[in-house]
Amino acid sequence: MDEDLRKLAAQLPDGAVLTDPDLVEGYRRDWAKDPDAGRPLAVVRASCTADVQAVLRWASARRVPVVPRGAGSGLSGGATAVDGGLVLTTERMRRIDVDPVTRTAVVQPGLLNAEVKKAVGEHGLWYPPDPSSFEICSIGGNAATNAGGLCCVKYGVTTDYVLGLEVVLADGTAVRLGGPRLKDSAGLSLTKLFVGSEGTLGIITEVIVRLLPAQPPASTVVASFATVEDATAAILSVTRAMRPAMLEFMDRASIGAVEDALKMGLDRSAHAMLIAQSDSPGADRARETEFIAEAFARHHAPEVFATDDQEEGEAFTAARRFAIPAVERLGTLLLEDVGVPVPSLPDLILGIEEIARRREVLVAVIAHAGDGNTHPLIVHDPLDAAETARANAAFGEIMDLAISLGGTITGEHGVGRLKKAWLPDQVGPDVMELTRRIKTALDPDHLLNPGAVL
Amino acid sequence: MDEDLRKLAAQLPDGAVLTDPDLVEGYRRDWAKDPDAGRPLAVVRASCTADVQAVLRWASARRVPVVPRGAGSGLSGGATAVDGGLVLTTERMRRIDVDPVTRTAVVQPGLLNAEVKKAVGEHGLWYPPDPSSFEICSIGGNAATNAGGLCCVKYGVTTDYVLGLEVVLADGTAVRLGGPRLKDSAGLSLTKLFVGSEGTLGIITEVIVRLLPAQPPASTVVASFATVEDATAAILSVTRAMRPAMLEFMDRASIGAVEDALKMGLDRSAHAMLIAQSDSPGADRARETEFIAEAFARHHAPEVFATDDQEEGEAFTAARRFAIPAVERLGTLLLEDVGVPVPSLPDLILGIEEIARRREVLVAVIAHAGDGNTHPLIVHDPLDAAETARANAAFGEIMDLAISLGGTITGEHGVGRLKKAWLPDQVGPDVMELTRRIKTALDPDHLLNPGAVL
Numbered sequence: 072m073d074e075d076l077r078k079l080a081a082q083l084p085d086g087a088v089l090t091d092p093d094l095v096e097g098y099r100r101d102w103a104k105d106p107d108a109g110r111p112l113a114v115v116r117a118s119c120t121a122d123v124q125a126v127l128r129w130a131s132a133r134r135v136p137v138v139p140r141g142a143g144s145g146l147s148g149g150a151t152a153v154d155g156g157l158v159l160t161t162e163r164m165r166r167i168d169v170d171p172v173t174r175t176a177v178v179q180p181g182l183l184n185a186e187v188k189k190a191v192g193e194h195g196l197w198y199p200p201d202p203s204s205f206e207i208c209s210i211g212g213n214a215a216t217n218a219g220g221l222c223c224v225k226y227g228v229t230t231d232y233v234l235g236l237e238v239v240l241a242d243g244t245a246v247r248l249g250g251p252r253l254k255d256s257a258g259l260s261l262t263k264l265f266v267g268s269e270g271t272l273g274i275i276t277e278v279i280v281r282l283l284p285a286q287p288p289a290s291t292v293v294a295s296f297a298t299v300e301d302a303t304a305a306i307l308s309v310t311r312a313m314r315p316a317m318l319e320f321m322d323r324a325s326i327g328a329v330e331d332a333l334k335m336g337l338d339r340s341a342h343a344m345l346i347a348q349s350d351s352p353g354a355d356r357a358r359e360t361e362f363i364a365e366a367f368a369r370h371h372a373p374e375v376f377a378t379d380d381q382e383e384g385e386a387f388t389a390a391r392r393f394a395i396p397a398v399e400r401l402g403t404l405l406l407e408d409v410g411v412p413v414p415s416l417p418d419l420i421l422g423i424e425e426i427a428r429r430r431e432v433l434v435a436v437i438a439h440a441g442d443g444n445t446h447p448l449i450v451h452d453p454l455d456a457a458e459t460a461r462a463n464a465a466f467g468e469i470m471d472l473a474i475s476l477g478g479t480i481t482g483e484h485g486v487g488r489l490k491k492a493w494l495p496d497q498v499g500p501d502v503m504e505l506t507r508r509i510k511t512a513l514d515p516d517h518l519l520n521p522g523a524v525l
Numbered sequence: 526m527d528e529d530l531r532k533l534a535a536q537l538p539d540g541a542v543l544t545d546p547d548l549v550e551g552y553r554r555d556w557a558k559d560p561d562a563g564r565p566l567a568v569v570r571a572s573c574t575a576d577v578q579a580v581l582r583w584a585s586a587r588r589v590p591v592v593p594r595g596a597g598s599g600l601s602g603g604a605t606a607v608d609g610g611l612v613l614t615t616e617r618m619r620r621i622d623v624d625p626v627t628r629t630a631v632v633q634p635g636l637l638n639a640e641v642k643k644a645v646g647e648h649g650l651w652y653p654p655d656p657s658s659f660e661i662c663s664i665g666g667n668a669a670t671n672a673g674g675l676c677c678v679k680y681g682v683t684t685d686y687v688l689g690l691e692v693v694l695a696d697g698t699a700v701r702l703g704g705p706r707l708k709d710s711a712g713l714s715l716t717k718l719f720v721g722s723e724g725t726l727g728i729i730t731e732v733i734v735r736l737l738p739a740q741p742p743a744s745t746v747v748a749s750f751a752t753v754e755d756a757t758a759a760i761l762s763v764t765r766a767m768r769p770a771m772l773e774f775m776d777r778a779s780i781g782a783v784e785d786a787l788k789m790g791l792d793r794s795a796h797a798m799l800i801a802q803s804d805s806p807g808a809d810r811a812r813e814t815e816f817i818a819e820a821f822a823r824h825h826a827p828e829v830f831a832t833d834d835q836e837e838g839e840a841f842t843a844a845r846r847f848a849i850p851a852v853e854r855l856g857t858l859l860l861e862d863v864g865v866p867v868p869s870l871p872d873l874i875l876g877i878e879e880i881a882r883r884r885e886v887l888v889a890v891i892a893h894a895g896d897g898n899t900h901p902l903i904v905h906d907p908l909d910a911a912e913t914a915r916a917n918a919a920f921g922e923i924m925d926l927a928i929s930l931g932g933t934i935t936g937e938h939g940v941g942r943l944k945k946a947w948l949p950d951q952v953g954p955d956v957m958e959l960t961r962r963i964k965t966a967l968d969p970d971h972l973l974n975p976g977a978v979l
Binding site: 444506 | 864940
């Protein structure tokens, strides 16, 4: 450890600064596994807001870039290390205070989403946002990417649940934004600006989340379809008439991969499978599940399975969540996250099939179909240079397709480093210029997560 | 009209630029009726985004300040005219396109909140945010102030329903932010930054709102209380156990004023009245209204009235909404909008009573009690200088009290010009500095709504 780093380490708890190459290696990449990840000076494990402030004061005085990192489960390379920088991980910041009276919780960023759900559940409360990775992703990362999940189609995304933040700015200043109040029009909506800013404007050290009463029990409806067209038509029939609590899509490749792994009796001959839920109270739940089942049957689902049993329903949800690791057994993944307005979902899914055919790569598609957010999983062998080139081409073409359909290059994962080349195509030069002006106003030396988003 | 203004008028539809002093007079103030309102050069009535761009290009070339204005129903002086500036009104921009399939609507800023509700209602849909002024306030103003209302306790505030915006920046550039997508993590959350920015960062020319299925029928529970303490205890009993669809408070002065005006048989001897609603489906509605009625009775309400009849319920809601004009018959109002975390509501309301006693002014209190947002109405005679001074002192002391209770100086009206002196006390110098940096990055000459917020 050089003299300068020693000065930083002296201000932090013992063991906070890691320079051992073997230990540092584990922090160079997030789940996007960027092969071009840089070699950081050190990894710093902050224990509290004051630690984060000390790191940023040290770094800004020396113009050392800082890449913030939650649980490292990001899929867009938002936490890829940069050469000569610091990786600042919040994994040790894990406190939570639940206030059942105001139905809010103050959470440090390192707590996992599942741990937040569990802690508030003990008070009969519910934190809705549920990324598929909820067991391994952190609430800080969720806020930094404005993460989504399966229940968002009815319950909204992370920003809808963030009432306040503590954020450390590039120069080490800590600011408190918002608070445990449903209504607050005092000054600019800075809380909401930091949500989804992917660590480029400041480092989130505390999140105040709004909670709901415990989710009522959900009923589940599952069906397979002989064609993708039937399945997407069924999706539109449902979403135009009601708000399901979940409406998930899996294509043939995903069904096969999950069935290989879990052996739960899914129909491998089907070209699509839909899993829907209703959690409306009282008679509405039965009415909604019946409506969904009828819509599935009307669009030629040979068999529709419906259950009020929570565990049976959860088995299907778990199968859907397992699709990414299951498909990953087939090869390395390039993980997409494109979204479109729901009526364009058929065009997006069929267009992705066409790209896969043309580029001769396997693309397994899973989707939060009810909100138009899809995850095409592009499978390739990184040792096969030609296939990797075709996979990369497909990755870009899928984003181009989403943009052409009025959609977004990322519904819930963030832009990170993997998708930033496409951001200008989506938002245009004027919005990019606006983004740069805000970035420069808040982080004049561009030390915070340089290379991400911009 | 001088030569320079003629150049602007030539780019706009006939009659867009008003300089006749009698006509201009009607645009110098919003409902805050600021006696110090400036004398603008002209009022410009924009008909489309291109008009707004032309105005801002003209104004920025000449460094002429521009005060944007929706329906002029703001209560914090956010649309008070400034000397030598333009008032830019969006009242003529009134188009709406409802898309029932994506459950979104694209709305121009001049459409009134009630008109948005009506237009989407024709498609069986619902736009929840419901300021008491919903019949006279515009959706553009709602977005600019992040307006709230009565149903927010369950359904959230304006920002929760804004998926995208078109905004014209200080230099006349028009940008599109977000879109009709529930999920979008592409780039900074600029949409949410502009919501609540009170015209200081750009002028909203289009709002893309998220809609819900039509609200289910609501049941209403009403009770009077002999003491404010009983009423606030009843509020906490309800909010800690469930989420009502509405939970409104009126104090003795408000009850009396409304009864004077509407003669509907309210109990003038009561010191507080609560009006609550549940709109949960099925058996939950009966269970919730019963719970509320029991909570009211347990806190010594001598009589609890409950009804499933929509019209009967609406009569009480209308009475509550009429409180501001009713109290206004007693004198000129200074209208407060302070909010606190719900458990501090008793301290806030009792503290306001104490301030009124000490300052010897009448303060009628109405509140969106379920979310801790109160509207103390400070009554005074502007011709009585001593009383006006005492009213102004009370106005500031109420904000000081809210801040000391961990609350906000404005829950839903915005800071405007009336409350800006208190904003630094609430958010602190570092957040003010952050706010200034963003303001300067987006509007370097501070031409947009100068004197508001900052």
